[in-house]
Amino acid sequence: MSFRQFVFRNVIRNKRTYSAYFLSSSFSVLIFFVYALFIFHPDIKKGVTAATAVQLMTAAEVIMYVFSFLFVFYSVSTFLKTRKREFGILIMHGMTRGQLVRMVFLENMIIGIGAIILGIMMGIITGKLFLMIGSNMLGIKSLPFYLSPKALCLTIIAFFVLFFCISLFTTILVQVNKLIDLFQSGEKPKKAPKVSIILSLLSAILLFVSYYLAATTTLKTILFRILPVIGMTIIGTYFFYTQLSVFIIKLLQKNRLIFWKKTNIVTISSLAYRLKDNANMFFMVTIVSTVAFCAIGTLASSNAVNREIKTDYPATVSYIAQDHNPIHEQHLREIKEEFNKRNLSYKSTNVAIKVVKVHDNSQEKPKLQIDQFPVISFSSYKKMSKLAGFDVDEKALVGNEARLMLASHLKIDLKPQSYTIQQGNITLDHLQSTKNIVFPYEMILSEGLVVSDELFRKLKPVKTEMYTGFYTKSLPETAGMASNLVEKGMAFPNEKNTYSMIVSGTLYANQMSMYKMMLFVALLVGLVFFVAAGSFLYFRLYSDLEYDTRQYLTIKKIGLTDRELNSIVTRQMALLFFVPIVVAFVHSIFAFIALQTFYTVSIVRETVIVLACFFIAQLLYFFIIRSRYLRNLKKSLI
Incomplete structure (x- = not known):
């Protein structure tokens, strides 16, 4: 077996871990390619609407490309941290650091090239559908499917460069430590999470003040408050996950009525470590989800334009x-x-x-x-x-x-x-x-x-x-x-x-055409953000599978039943999946309260519809992942 065959089979063997990352990357390529089809379509005239649409989609391409770069870099960096034991086995069998670096580089490129191929293939298959939906929302004539060589080349080159740069850069992150450290990386007992009362209070104060400013803003003050509110919300959210949430868990541990009830001792104790370990991931998921909710919700509120125009322009x-x-x-x-x-x-x-x-x-x-x-x-x-x-x-x-x-x-x-x-x-x-x-x-x-x-x-x-x-x-x-x-x-x-x-x-x-255009662009970008947020949760969950298996196997020896195992895993997964989403919902609700100042009619209906759709999507995703995770966990416990 050649070195390249070994690398390829190594990717296939880890398909369960890489699947969400691979599919999210493919989805980003798909949306990027669809936007490129619009931008380079020969039948889009140089009218005001079409020109504005092209400008919006070009801006969306840039935003999505930058986000994809950050998403891929974070994902690959996380995977490297969870593979230290595997690296130790390979080094013990004679692999040099140069070969290890080359292996990581080739693995990333295989996944990247596969994502580009799958994303473009899905774009070609669904391109006509996206063009029909887009042309209808943009208020222009129906666009026939046209495979633009420029769109194809732009997508291939842009994402090949992205994956190549990330693969090249992540090889620098590959560290060859002592073999004993590599083998024990997943078995070392975790240190008890520490928490600062001052930073916990700071988090609560920042979030409370930002919510208050958003809820009490007016049309005159919104421009002055928007940047301070965003800044305080971001900082407050970060300290919420790293400090305040752990502080709340420690208070629950001191409450004997709650902590010692049935399997709560396992759930709550494990939760404190999970919140501390996954704080950065929770923070990213919350911010990314909030951006997705606000972008789509803001433009979905364009439905209020109809009611507002009838108020401000009473005569036809x-x-x-x-x-x-x-x-x-x-x-x-x-x-x-x-x-x-x-x-x-x-x-x-x-x-x-x-x-x-x-x-x-x-x-x-x-x-x-x-x-x-x-x-x-x-x-x-x-x-x-x-x-x-x-x-x-x-x-x-x-x-x-x-x-x-x-x-x-x-x-x-x-x-x-x-x-x-x-x-x-x-x-x-x-x-x-x-x-x-x-x-x-x-x-x-x-x-x-x-x-x-x-x-x-x-x-x-x-x-x-x-x-x-x-x-x-x-x-x-x-x-x-x-x-x-x-x-x-x-x-x-x-x-x-x-x-x-x-x-x-x-x-x-004219207004509805502009809003529909912006909604179409924001909807696709928001979906990319939402799918990426789900991917963060997925591969974080599976990166802890080995540790969870050892933990639950130990508890099972002292009498843990399958029903109790299902209950513990479901609670911990529900918190993992829904805590960042609920926090993002709260952030978004106050953002929509501030947005209401721009309208004389209520946008509550549009806000509720958008948040409900995202919640239902997250709920379905949770049940699918829960079923797969429990199945894999029980196989490992046998």
Whole structure:
């Protein structure tokens, strides 16, 4: 048997240990290759959507490649630490350090090349499916399968270089110690885990403060808090696993009612060592899982865009004529004709808008600052709210009463305002905001006034504009309407025209296209992260199989039953699998609470769906691995 054959058979013999690492690497190659198929596909036009999609996927390629490098390096380094006994046997039989280094290098390259081949083969098989899903989510025409030579070469070269560099670098980590140390590496009794009360308290404080800051953040403070919160969460999580968790286990050991109950003495005692030994792995799994949950959950919340657009853009088509030019009547006729051509039923209304000069009496701004505000009557506001399907149960305005009409994102932390209308020197104090938004905020410069009908009639405006709103329940079906009058769904006055116009359906289609694009990219990258996190747990579990076998064999000699063995292993595996996931869930929940500040509608439903899907996937993975692990453990105990 040649040296190369020996290396190849050595990889095959360790297939159980290497399987999760191999499959995770193959999955990374698969997703990288799929992105490359999109990037180099000849039918992707150079439009705005396609160009943005290519940029996002290119960024995803870079992120995934860097992550794959770290994942492979960590995995290989872990495997080397668990193979010291094997290295000792080989050295005892005459293997030199040079041969040992060469063996490790070739083994890594065999696994790497195998992962590249399998990943590309799976990419070719499933490429058409990914292209269909991706083109549908990106809102472009269906892309036929095209095996791009550039995509193929990029994937092969990128991952060959990755595995070659990792294999070359890890040979430096191969240490040939004394034979006695190599043979006893897995048999030396583990030292009792030590814990620092100060670092344990620091972990609890950092996590509590970061959660508090995330839960109490606002739209104004989120940009200032995001980096400190991320930093404190990362440091707090690391000390949670290395210090605080072990401290909690030691407290449980002192509780006789819990510690001495049935097999808890074995479970809890072993858990303290496992948490300390696997602290780095738990930390990595938690951070990687949190990134995956937040990336996918954030973009899954794009479903809230539909509800938010209906709030901020109540009319399907909004048109404001700023003068009495006959061209405006022609535009309105064209809009009505297009509604009819699309067989869309609609209702419309005309509302007069008076533009008046207003002094802002707020202390936060310089006094006597003059702005022009659009003003409508309360009866017009109520009519428009009803057509938009909003709640119209709002107290009527009388006399000099008025309310501010603000975009939803401007109502946050709103303080009572005070304005003076220049015409008539009318002061409006303690203004509250209206319940509803009846104009798109871009058309009224984010701020407007609703006054009583009596006051509206008295006002002498700087100018009068005419608003026409078209209302329909079929918002998505109006996408692209009046494309000759608007660009990307919006048009504002300039040297050529004297009208403002917004088509909500077009804005909705553009936003959803962007969100779907980002969701598609984040979903695949998030899945790579999640699969990698599962792999960390898998090979960490199997690297401890030999030690666990000796431990359980000793306990079995004093009467441990199969049922008790199943119970102990299930508890320890459940903690191994679910502690980092639960911590990642908690991190993600507070991240979503902070994210909620960007939306005026709730994203709870989207958050729950994403976290539930990940939990179910982790639960299935746990039962599969538990079954295999128990089977292998019982074989070793025979």
